[in-house]
Amino acid sequence: MSSRNAILDSLRKSVVPPASRPAPMIGxxxxxxxxxxxxxxxxxxxxxxxGGDLASLDVYANAPKVAxxxxxxxxxxxxxxxxxxxxxxxxxxxxxxxxxxxxxxxxAVWVPGEILAPHRAIFVIAQHLILVVPSDQIVDNxxxxxxxxxxxxNSFGILISxxxxxxxIEQSLVMGAHGARSCTVILxxx
Amino acid sequence: MTGHxxxxxxxxANESRTHWHDxxxxxxxxxxxxxxxxxxxxxxxxxxxxxxxxxTLSRLADYxxxxxxxxxxxxxxxxxxxDAAEHNAIVHQILASHNxxxxxxxxxxxxxxxxxNPYLEARGIEVTDTDLGERIVQLRKExxxxxxxxxxxxxxxxxxxxxxxxLGTEKGASDPKYLTEAARGHLRSKFMEAQAGLTGVNFxxxxxxxxxxxxxxxxxxxxxSLPPLHIACMGMEKLIPRAEDLAVFLRLLARSGTGQPVTxxxxxxxxPLPGGEMHVVIxxxxxxxxxxxxxxxxxxxCIRCGACMNTCPVYRRSGGYSYGYIVxxxxxxxxxxxxxxxxxxxxxxxxxxxxxxxxVCPVKIDLHQQLLAFxxxxxxxxVVPLQKRLGMAGLGFVLSRPWLYxxxxxxxxxxxxxxxxxxxxGAWNRWxxxxxxxxxxxxxxxxxxxxELS
Numbered sequence: 001m002s003s004r005n006a007i008l009d010s011l012r013k014s015v016v017p018p019a020s021r022p023a024p025m026i027g028x029x030x031x032x033x034x035x036x037x038x039x040x041x042x043x044x045x046x047x048x049x050x051g052g053d054l055a056s057l058d059v060y061a062n063a064p065k066v067a068x069x070x071x072x073x074x075x076x077x078x079x080x081x082x083x084x085x086x087x088x089x090x091x092x093x094x095x096x097x098x099x100x101x102x103x104x105x106x107x108a109v110w111v112p113g114e115i116l117a118p119h120r121a122i123f124v125i126a127q128h129l130i131l132v133v134p135s136d137q138i139v140d141n142x143x144x145x146x147x148x149x150x151x152x153x154n155s156f157g158i159l160i161s162x163x164x165x166x167x168x169i170e171q172s173l174v175m176g177a178h179g180a181r182s183c184t185v186i187l188x189x190x
Numbered sequence: 191m192t193g194h195x196x197x198x199x200x201x202x203a204n205e206s207r208t209h210w211h212d213x214x215x216x217x218x219x220x221x222x223x224x225x226x227x228x229x230x231x232x233x234x235x236x237x238x239x240x241x242x243x244x245x246t247l248s249r250l251a252d253y254x255x256x257x258x259x260x261x262x263x264x265x266x267x268x269x270x271x272x273d274a275a276e277h278n279a280i281v282h283q284i285l286a287s288h289n290x291x292x293x294x295x296x297x298x299x300x301x302x303x304x305x306x307n308p309y310l311e312a313r314g315i316e317v318t319d320t321d322l323g324e325r326i327v328q329l330r331k332e333x334x335x336x337x338x339x340x341x342x343x344x345x346x347x348x349x350x351x352x353x354x355x356x357l358g359t360e361k362g363a364s365d366p367k368y369l370t371e372a373a374r375g376h377l378r379s380k381f382m383e384a385q386a387g388l389t390g391v392n393f394x395x396x397x398x399x400x401x402x403x404x405x406x407x408x409x410x411x412x413x414x415s416l417p418p419l420h421i422a423c424m425g426m427e428k429l430i431p432r433a434e435d436l437a438v439f440l441r442l443l444a445r446s447g448t449g450q451p452v453t454x455x456x457x458x459x460x461x462p463l464p465g466g467e468m469h470v471v472i473x474x475x476x477x478x479x480x481x482x483x484x485x486x487x488x489x490x491x492c493i494r495c496g497a498c499m500n501t502c503p504v505y506r507r508s509g510g511y512s513y514g515y516i517v518x519x520x521x522x523x524x525x526x527x528x529x530x531x532x533x534x535x536x537x538x539x540x541x542x543x544x545x546x547x548x549x550v551c552p553v554k555i556d557l558h559q560q561l562l563a564f565x566x567x568x569x570x571x572x573v574v575p576l577q578k579r580l581g582m583a584g585l586g587f588v589l590s591r592p593w594l595y596x597x598x599x600x601x602x603x604x605x606x607x608x609x610x611x612x613x614x615x616g617a618w619n620r621w622x623x624x625x626x627x628x629x630x631x632x633x634x635x636x637x638x639x640x641x642e643l644s
Contacts, residue, residue: 004258004270007426007474011251014482019248021431022241025438028230040451086416087382105229105441106451120463121415124408124455142437142452151398151433154264154461159440161452164408168323168339170346171214172366177322178374178381179408179455 027141033104034187037138041107044162045175046183050135054096059128059182063093067122069115070096070132086121095126095180099160101137102185103145106161109133109185110145113156120156124164129180131160135187193536193575198508207345212506214342219500221449222550228451229441238438240554243491246431247481253396253429254472260399264461267469274304277473281306281388281421282313284469288419290315290385296403296410297321298390299337299494300423300473302516318380320409322373329356335510337517338447338496343509377409387413391424392493393439394470397432400460401470404443404453411457418466422459426472427490439493442552447495480528485563489524491553498547498557504540513537520547520557527564535573538564577620599634606630 001009030036038048054060054073066076067089073096083089097116099109109131116122123129139145149157164179175181202208226232246253258268271277277300285293293315295301307317307328319328323340326349327333334340341349350364359372389410393402401422403410414420430439444450462468480486499505499519510518515526515534523537538561541547547557568574569582588594606614607630615622 002270003272003276006272007270007472007478008251008254010474010478011254011481014478016248016250016481016487019241019244021245022238024434025231025235025238027437027441044451044454090378090382103452108452108456117464119415121412124411124415142441143434146434146437149433151400151460155400155458156460157458158411159452159456161454161456164454165406166322166370167406167448168321168326168341169349169366169369170344171217171339171342172346174367174370176374177370177407177409178320178377178412 025143027143028105029140030104033138033140034135036104036140037102037107040105041102041162041185044107045165045173046107046162046185049184049186051186051188054130054186057130057184057186059184060094060096060130063128065092066094066096067092067126068096069122070098073132080122081118083119086119086125089119089121089125092122092126094128094130095122096130096132097123099131099133099185101139101145101148102133103140103142103159103161104138105141108145108159108161110149111158111160112149113158114152116156123158123160124179126180127176128182129160129163129184131183131185133185133187134190136190194508194512194514194540195536197512197514198504198540201509201512202507208507208509210345211343211509215500215506218339218449219497219550222446222497222500223449225445225449225451229445235438235442236552236554239442239493239552240488240491242430242435242438243553244488246429247427247487247490250426250429250481253431254426256396257394257399257429258472260397261470262399264399265468266399266461267467269469269471271471271473271475273475274473277304277423277471277475278306278309280471281423282310282315284419284421285310285315285386286313288386288467290419292316292318292380292384293386293388294318294320294380294384294409294413294417295324295388296390296405296413297324297340298388298423299517300390300425301388302333303475304423304473306423318377318384320377320380320413321405321407322370322377325373325377326352333511333516335518336496336499337494343511378412381412381416384413384417386417386419386421388421388423389414391422391428391470392443393436394424394429395431395433395436396429398458398460400458401428402436403457403459404440404455405457406448406450406454408455411455414457414459415463418463420459420462420466420468421471422469423471423473425477426474427477427492439552443493443495446497446550446552476529486524486528486560488553488555489521489560491555492521492525493553495552497550497552501546501550503542503544503546508540513540520561521555524557524560524564527568531568531571532573535568535575538562538568577618596634596636603630603632603634
């Protein structure tokens with residue numbers, strides 16, 4: 001018998017009493033989700049900027065290599081579509097990426113994989129990350145978030161909450177473990 | 191064979207370091223409390239998480255088949271492994287067929303359980319653990335001492351010294367920021383050279399046929415978005431039915447584990463990279479046996495957050511290595527003896543049964559009840575030390591005979607005060623090593639009540 005069938009058989013041999021699924025949760029709503037989003041994002045080491053003036057952001061303005069996936073924001077010294085091998089993205093200073101929505105309770109931004117094409121690695125390999133999110137697209141909590149997400153076959157998607165971090169050395173929090181050293185979320189009016 | 195108590199005594203011999211270890215973990219527990227308190231529906235969330243796990247376990251085979259169907263439709267290759275040996279062979283076969291000689295891994299307790307690293311290394315594959323804490327213990331040739339904080343037992347000076355030797359950092363440098371930066375550079379070169387990435391699985395979703403991996407560092411994403419080959423290894427209890435269930439578990443996981451509202455990266459892999467390959471290895475390795483035991487079944491609901499370790503007064507003061515199993519602390523003390531009751535017989539006793547683990551568990555596993563139940567099981571299996579068994583048998587004999595109990599009481603009250611200390615606190619009295627017996631009362635409670643009533 002294959003291992004697959006042996007495992008499934010042994011599971012089915014166990015008599016486990018039936019148990020029903022619990023009712024869906026509603027979750028906390030915030031009086032001002034935007035304010036909550038900003039507070040949480042700041043607490044996890046990120047930064048919120050209201051308004052779309054990228055040029056005034058130091059992290060963007062002074063970056064030699066910028067890869068942008070946001071329409072209307074030009075890349076600088078990087079041509080994502082000309083690159084064949086994602087390893088060549090090592091050395092990109094800033095990635096500017098559109099996020100679909102933000103989550104107030106945990107400061108996370110949902111980025112569907114399609115947005116990251118042609119190279120999924122861009123969000124994690126860049127030294128700094130700028131996420132551009134429509135200001136009216138902030139949900140309260142993860143229950144609402146998962147209601148919104150559309151699952152396509154063979155896809156990828158990621159929630160990003162702040163910059164890459166570690167506290168593996170004596171519980172000292174350090175930003176920039178492997179991924180982005182900083183994470184700026186820009187809220188833009190739609 | 192040395193059990194938990196002996197290894198804990200060796201750890202606790204360094205008093206200041208034990209105190210520091212205790213405080214470090216308590217700090218994480220306090221952060222957890224703050225996060226839990228920030229969610230008014232926290233208890234309802236725990237209830238929901240527990241109910242979802244109970245439901246999933248009630249029809250695990252069906253959900254695994256649903257997962258396999260949907261994963262296959264996503265272009266994922268699904269493999270099944272009955273035990274650790276089969277798991278390791280499958281992973282090696284996938285790597286060998288792609289001529290992989292350099293593998294990067296993000297955290298996976300399952301691969302630790304299966305001892306995958308030495309298996310692959312013996313077959314010529316360089317394995318790099320890329321979680322910073324895991325890389326630290328890998329360079330020290332040690333296992334992790336905690337499932338979420340692998341290097342929690344080390345001081346920054348220890349790591350500075352290690353990095354000086356291994357990565358060429360400045361001698362004597364121990365600033366965490368400096369050391370982390372050095373590790374970032376070192377590990378980035380490993381990511382650039384790797385031909386495949388292996389990850390664990392926090393959650394596998396039957397409905398979508400995908401897996402979810404949570405990290406703060408981004409190492410799982412580096413390891414799966416640069417090389418074209420991704421292998422995800424999961425214990426079969428990682429399954430949840432629907433994507434909406436992720437909300438419940440993700441709201442609990444990081445808050446319980448590290449006191450964060452969510453991990454930095456929550457990556458949903460529902461298929462391979464364009465032009466790449468993705469494999470999921472589903473592992474039993476003793477889990478189906480636990481499913482058949484009503485008392486211990488709910489331990490399969492564990493989401494490996496580490497909260498029970500952080501809060502455990504025994505873990506905090508004895509360190510992860512005192513357990514001698516890859517998952518330490520309260521949950522490990524239930525899982526380890528499932529695997530080998532004799533070898534891990536001391537673990538269910540490495541608890542004060544205070545119940546703090548049960549109170550913080552995000553999926554409401556009745557950890558301290560299971561620890562107690564396991565003690566009974568171990569006594570029945572006769573794998574508990576003879577001294578403990580004889581002591582319990584003697585006590586049982588006396589307590590079940592009221593006349594003998596009364597007689598022993600009056601005898602001890604008379605004799606104990608005049609016995610030489612050396613005799614009372616002799617080597618046989620393990621209980622008295624760090625404790626003083628209370629002074630013997632002149633009269634028993636029975637005597638007092640008798641007088642009161644007469």
